[in-house]
Every structure is written in C-alpha cells, then in structure tokens.
Amino acid sequence: MTPGLDPAAVAGYSQHPPRMGFFTDTSVCIGCKACEVACKEWNAVPEDGLVLTGMSYDNTADLSATTWRHVAFIEQPATDGDLRWLMASNVCKHCTEAACLDVCPTGALMRTEFGTVVVQDDICNGCGYCVSACPFGVIGRSATDGGAHKCTLCYDRLGDGLMPACAKACPTESIQFGPLDELRDRAQQRVADLHAAGESRAQLYGADPADGIGGAGAMFLLLDEPEVYGLPPDPVVTTRDLPRMWRLAAAAAGSLIAAAAVACAAGRQ
Amino acid sequence: MSPETGGPGPDEHGPDEHHPDGHRPDGHRPQGRRGGEKQLVPEAEFQSYYGRPIVKETVWGPDIPSYLFLGGLAGASSTLAAGAHVTGRPELSRALKCGAAGAISMSMVALVHDLGRRTRFVNMLRVLKVTSPMSVGTWILSGYTPLALAAAASAVTRKLPRAGLLATIAAGLLGPAVASYTAVLLGDTAAPAWHEAHRELPFLFAGSAATAAGGLGMLTVRPGRAGQAIRFAVLGAAGEIAAKSMLLQRLGAAAEPYQTGRAGQLMDISEVLTAAGLAIAVIAGRSRAGAPLAGLTLMAASALTRFGVFEAGRASARDPKYTVVPQRDRLRDVRPES
Numbered sequence: 224m225t226p227g228l229d230p231a232a233v234a235g236y237s238q239h240p241p242r243m244g245f246f247t248d249t250s251v252c253i254g255c256k257a258c259e260v261a262c263k264e265w266n267a268v269p270e271d272g273l274v275l276t277g278m279s280y281d282n283t284a285d286l287s288a289t290t291w292r293h294v295a296f297i298e299q300p301a302t303d304g305d306l307r308w309l310m311a312s313n314v315c316k317h318c319t320e321a322a323c324l325d326v327c328p329t330g331a332l333m334r335t336e337f338g339t340v341v342v343q344d345d346i347c348n349g350c351g352y353c354v355s356a357c358p359f360g361v362i363g364r365s366a367t368d369g370g371a372h373k374c375t376l377c378y379d380r381l382g383d384g385l386m387p388a389c390a391k392a393c394p395t396e397s398i399q400f401g402p403l404d405e406l407r408d409r410a411q412q413r414v415a416d417l418h419a420a421g422e423s424r425a426q427l428y429g430a431d432p433a434d435g436i437g438g439a440g441a442m443f444l445l446l447d448e449p450e451v452y453g454l455p456p457d458p459v460v461t462t463r464d465l466p467r468m469w470r471l472a473a474a475a476a477g478s479l480i481a482a483a484a485v486a487c488a489a490g491r492q
Numbered sequence: 493m494s495p496e497t498g499g500p501g502p503d504e505h506g507p508d509e510h511h512p513d514g515h516r517p518d519g520h521r522p523q524g525r526r527g528g529e530k531q532l533v534p535e536a537e538f539q540s541y542y543g544r545p546i547v548k549e550t551v552w553g554p555d556i557p558s559y560l561f562l563g564g565l566a567g568a569s570s571t572l573a574a575g576a577h578v579t580g581r582p583e584l585s586r587a588l589k590c591g592a593a594g595a596i597s598m599s600m601v602a603l604v605h606d607l608g609r610r611t612r613f614v615n616m617l618r619v620l621k622v623t624s625p626m627s628v629g630t631w632i633l634s635g636y637t638p639l640a641l642a643a644a645a646s647a648v649t650r651k652l653p654r655a656g657l658l659a660t661i662a663a664g665l666l667g668p669a670v671a672s673y674t675a676v677l678l679g680d681t682a683a684p685a686w687h688e689a690h691r692e693l694p695f696l697f698a699g700s701a702a703t704a705a706g707g708l709g710m711l712t713v714r715p716g717r718a719g720q721a722i723r724f725a726v727l728g729a730a731g732e733i734a735a736k737s738m739l740l741q742r743l744g745a746a747a748e749p750y751q752t753g754r755a756g757q758l759m760d761i762s763e764v765l766t767a768a769g770l771a772i773a774v775i776a777g778r779s780r781a782g783a784p785l786a787g788l789t790l791m792a793a794s795a796l797t798r799f800g801v802f803e804a805g806r807a808s809a810r811d812p813k814y815t816v817v818p819q820r821d822r823l824r825d826v827r828p829e830s
Contacts, residue, residue, distance in 0.1 A: 278542045285544060295541060326680060328627035329615040348615045349608020351551035352626050355681040355809075360548040369608025450816045453541030457819035461680050461687050462623055468676045468690050469622075475675070475694035476668035478731065479571055482702055483664070486723035487575030 228403075228432050230319050234334035242338035243381060244440035245390065245398060246406035247312055248413060249452075250425065252397040254280060254310035258292040261392035265377065266291065269367060279308075285453070286313060288363035291374040292389050295452050311452050312389070312398060315340070315361045315374035316429055317440030318460065323353035323362050323373075325462040331371070338403070339376040339440055347371050358436070358458035376440070403440060410442055422446065428454060435459030538820060540812040547682040549809040555606035557802035559599045560674050561795040563633075564701030565708060566595035567670035570640055572705050572724050574664025577657065584720060586647040587712035588705065589660065592667070593644035596637050603633075625676040632669045639663035671701035678805060684815055685749040685808035686801075692739035693801070699735055702728020703766065704794035710773060710787030715780050718787075722777045725790050729766050732797065736763075746818060749808040750800070758800030765793035 231239040262268065271289035276282050279296035286293045293313045301307035317339045324332040324340050331347035334340060342353075342362075349369040353362050362373040377387035385391070390400035399406060410427050417425035428449050429439030435458050449456045540546075550556075573588035604613045617634070621627040640663045646656025675697040679690030686693070706725020710718045736759075740747045750759055769789035776782025808814040 276542075297541070322682065325621075325623040326626065328619075328621065328624045328630060329612075330619040330621070331615070346612075346615055346618070347609070348612035350616075350626060351606075351608060352624070352681075354548050355550045355552075355683055355686075355805075358547060358682040360546050360682075363548060364551045364608050371608075448539060450539045450546070450812070450820070451541065453544060453546060453812075455546050455815055455819055457823050458682075461682060461690075464687075464690060465623065465625075465676070465680055468625075468679050468694075471691060472669075472672040472676045472694040475672040475698040478695065479568060479668035479671060479698045479702060480665070482727040482731070483568075483571040483575040483724060486572065486706075486720045486727060487579045487581075489720075489723055 231338040239336040241402040244403040249311035252310040257392040258389035261388040265388035288365040288372040319437030322356040326356040546815040555602040560798035562595040564671040565704040566592040567667035568701035568705035570663040570667035589644040636666040683805040686805040695735035699732030707787040707790030715783040749804040755803035762796035
C-alpha cells in the first residue's frame with residue numbers, strides 16, 4: 224500500500240487496523256432504501272421532512288446533515304426502447320485527502336484509526352466551512368442543532384467489530400463493507416465481469432488513488448457517467464492549491480503596504 | 493439519447509427548464525440566441541441529476557460578506573493609519589485607528605453571530621491549522637484585534653504614546669493580512685466561482701479594502717487633510733479594477749456567475765460607484781461636500797464588491813453546470829478518447 228493510501232498513518236496512528244470502506248455496486252441496487260432507514264435508525268438521525276420531489280422514487284433528494292445515505296433513482300430510455308432504471312446509494316466518500324477535514328478550524332473533523340473521517344459533535348462550533356469545502360456536497364449543517372453532520376462509517380459499530388448499519392441492512396450486497404484493498408480488487412473484478420457481459424458503460428468511481436482526492440474510502444460501480452447520479456465527474460480537493468493561494472495573498476498584502484507607503488510618502492511635507 | 497445531452501433531468505424536461513440561462517462555461521461559440529438576456533456563452537451541454545446542485549451552497553449568511561467588507565476596511569485603515577502616523581498626520585491617523593477599531597469589533601460580532609453554535613466560538617482557538625484558512629484567519633484576527641484596539645485607545649486618550657506607536661505599526665503590518673486572507677478563505681472551497689478566481693481574489697480584496705479605507709479617511713477628516721486617503725483610495729480602486737478585469741478575462745466564460753443575476757448587478761453597481769467615487773475624490777476631494785460624498789461612495793462600492801463576490805459563489809454552487817462542465821472539459825483534455 225502506498226503511503227498516500229494510508230491516511231490513518233499520515234494522521235499519526237502508528238498502530239492501526241487496515242483502512243476500512245465501502246464498495247457500493249449500483250448494478251445490483253434494487254432501490255429499497257433499507258440503507259437510508261438503517262442509517263437513520265442506528266445513528267438516530269432526525270427526520271427531515273416528508274415531501275414528494277417528483278424525481279422518480281427519490282423523495283430524499285440529497286445527502287445532508289440529516290441524510291447520510293441517499294438512494295438516487297434515474298429513469299432512462301434503454302437501447303431496446305424499454306426503460307432503464309438506475310439506482311444508486313450515495314454516501315460520504317471518506318476521501319484520502321479530505322477537504323472538510325483540511326478546512327475545519329476547530330479540529331472537530333478528524334481521521335479515525337480506520338482511515339475514515341468523522342465529526343466530533345462536542346467540538347464542532349457550526350462554522351459551516353466544511354459544507355462549502357466538500358467537492359461532493361456531502362456534509363451539511365443542521366438547522367436544528369447548528370452543527371455539521373455526515374456519515375461516520377458507523378465508527379461506533381466498527382469499534383465493536385461490526386459492519387456499518389447500511390451495509391448490514393442491504394439485501395442485495397450492493398453496499399459492501401471491508402478493508403479497502405480487498406474492496407478495490409473486488410470492484411475491479413466486478414467491472415471487468417460487467418464489461419465482458421456487454422455493459423460497456425460500467426465504470427468505477429473513487430477507486431483511483433491518482434484522482435483529485437487521492438482516492439475515496441467509499442467507491443462506487445456506476446452504469447453511467449458520475450454526473451448522471453449527481454456525482455462530480457472529476458472532483459479535486461482545493462487544499463492542493465493552498466500554497467499558491469497563500470503566496471498570492473501574501474503578495475496582495477504586500478501590495479497594500481506598498482500602496483499605503485506611496486500614498487503617505489507623496490503627502491509628506 | 494446522446495450521452496452528452498442525456499441524463500435524467502435534461503432528458504425529461506429539457507435542459508432549459510432547469511437552466512433558463514444555461515450555457516456552458518467554456519470557450520465555445522454560441523450556437524443560438526434565446527430570450528432578452530445577453531448571451532455570453534453557448535448553450536449548456538451536460539448531464540445532471542434532475543438539475544440538482546452537486547456541491548452545497550454556503551450556509552454562511554450576510555454576516556460573512558459584511559465581515560469581508562468590515563475586515564478589509566479595518567485592516568487597510570490600520571495600514572494607512574500607520575503611514576499617516578509616522579508622516580505626521582495625526583488627525584487622519586486618529587480617525588482611521590478609530591474606524592479600524594470599530595470595524596474589527598463589528599467583524600467579531602458578525603463572525604460569532606454566523607456560527608451555528610455561537611457559544612463555542614472559542615473552539616476556534618483549540619488548534620492552528622495551516623490547511624484551514626479559517627483557522628489561520630482566526631489567529632491573524634487574534635493578533636490584530638488587540639493591537640487595533642490599543643492603537644485607537646492610545647490615539648483617543650493620548651496616553652502611552654510610545655506603546656500606541658508600537659501598536660499602530662504592528663496593526664499596520666498585520667492589517668493587510670486581515671484584508672487579504674479572506675480571499676483564501678473563499679478560494680479554498682468547492683464553490684466554482686470562488687475557487688476558479690483564487691488567483692485574482694487576494695488582489696481584488698486588497699484593492700477593495702484600500703478603496704474602503706481611503707473612503708473612510710475622506711469621510712472622517714476635515715477637507716484638505718484627506719490627501720493621503722484620496723491617494724490610497726485611488727491606488728486601491730485601480731488595483732481592484734485591474735484585478736477584476738484580470739479575473740473576468742482569465743476565467744472567460746466561467747466568469748459568468750460574476751456577470752449575471754444578483755451577483756452581476758452588485759458587481760456592476762460597485763463598478764459605477766467606484767468610478768463615481770474616484771471622480772468626486774479627484775475633482776472635489778478637498779471640498780466640504782465632496783470629500784465625505786466621495787468617501788461614502790467608495791465605501792459603498794467596496795461593500796458591494798464583497799457582496800457581489802459572495803453572491804457569485806452562491807450562484808455557482810446552486811447550478812450544477814458550473815461544477816460539471818469544467819470537470820468534464822478537464823477529463824476530456826486529459827483523456828481525449830473518453
């Protein structure tokens with residue numbers, strides 16, 4: 224494993240379990256939303272409105288402070304003239320290079336020994352910076368308690384050797400949980416099988432450590448382009464540009480001092 | 493269905509229902525015109541999930557653009573105050589120090605007020621993280637604010653002049669950091685209009701801050717004593733205008749969020765006010781009526797610039813095209829066959 228793929232070690236854990244994550248194989252998702260329900264139940268995430276969106280069977284709409292698993296429903300005309308129905312359970316990506324964690328000013332967001340990213344609710348002061356930083360629009364700020372919330376990959380269950388509630392509840396094993404190395408191998412095998420079966424648009428998402436977030440801790444097998452599912456096609460953690468941004472800000476600050484010097488020197492009597 | 497134009501939302505409702513002003517932010521030539529709106533870029537060709545946003549719009553309220561203005565005003569005022577102090581302009585220096593102290597105090601109120609959990613504002617001081625512009629900014633403010641308050645207190649009470657001078661100079665050196673770090677704060681987000689503009693925003697903000705501080709000087713000192721403030725405002729406005737035009741030019745069609753909608757209106761009004769304020773300052777800046785009018789106009793222009801930039805970021809996060817199209821283009825450049 225390359226050091227970049229071991230964020231727990233980067234965060235300072237000398238002894239730690241293997242990096243754990245999800246592989247969500249959307250090709251076998253049946254849209255039952257058991258993951259959404261199991262997540263809400265286990266994590267006691269509050270109800271957040273009962274509305275009809277008109278977006279196929281999706282009345283959840285998106286991930287937020289109160290939705291940590293979200294099943295997307297996409298109705299497409301299939302090649303045979305029939306309907307193709309895509310379903311996909313979306314979740315926090317637990318990025319190798321996590322923007323939310325980078326920008327958090329209080330240290331409330333932290334890396335766990337499993338390489339996942341969690342919010343420590345007793346520290347978060349609700350500044351909302353993580354909400355704007357996430358390139359996937361995953362994390363949200365609760366209107367009820369003012370804090371930021373997102374998927375914890377069931378940190379409490381992992382500590383007891385259990386699998387996350389959503390994976391446990393998934394009846395088709397569309398949501399698979401395990402050590403990320405194993406999941407990546409399994410995902411590559413699965414996409415190869417689907418290609419062999421003629422599903423040419425099948426693709427892995429978040430499985431490439433060379434991508435803009437250093438690879439995701441939650442990868443997906445998709446049957447269409449990511450944006451069709453509401454996922455960014457090429458997300459990049461903006462922290463990568465920070466050194467340049469700081470340099471430019473320093474230059475701008477310097478120019479302000481120079482401007483004041485010029486303005487004052489010219490007026491000297 | 494072509495993979496370029498399909499997708500659930502556009503497929504069912506047509507792209508224009510979700511994106512009435514939808515064009516793709518790239519360099520392609522317009523393919524057609526519709527509506528009365530000026531067409532800056534061609535029609536959008538991208539897929540989305542029912543036209544829903546991908547990245548989240550900021551949860552920050554009007555407190556934050558207000559702070560962008562007030563923090564900039566305070567920081568640049570401290571710098572000009574230091575210059576005025578050491579070049580023997582006590583009246584201008586004192587006015588600017590008081591303005592900086594007031595503006596940074598209001599900034600603190602705005603920053604705490606915007607938090608989801610206000611009583612925990614002090615948690616900002618648990619850590620120092622260079623990867624978090626908000627953390628760095630907190631520490632800059634923690635250093636700057638007491639200095640700005642001390643400089644003002646010494647100027648008003650005329651006590652401890654030596655300590656007052658030290659505080660004045662230190663605040664003057666830290667002030668520009670207060671004024672420019674906020675550009676990094678916005679640049680280091682997934683809001684497309686903010687991140688795309690991360691090269692020019694520091695200079696835009698620094699210029700806007702100088703415009704406001706110069707305006708404050710014109711507003712608060714007797715006419716005829718605002719010469720340094722006028723020159724500072726002229727330099728600031730020139731920097732602001734240059735940075736903004738560079739931003740629009742480099743971003744090309746991706747600058748659309750800065751040119752349309754509410755953000756576009758705010759930026760346009762700001763530009764007019766900047767020009768008007770500068771004209772009044774140069775022509776009538778030494779008159780009893782002209783100086784405060786120019787000062788107010790320039791301060792308003794600076795505030796509107798901040799609200800305009802803030803709104804552009806919000807608008808760009810709301811519309812998935814600003815997230816999808818540049819990323820798609822990037823992938824196409826890297827892997828032309830896909």
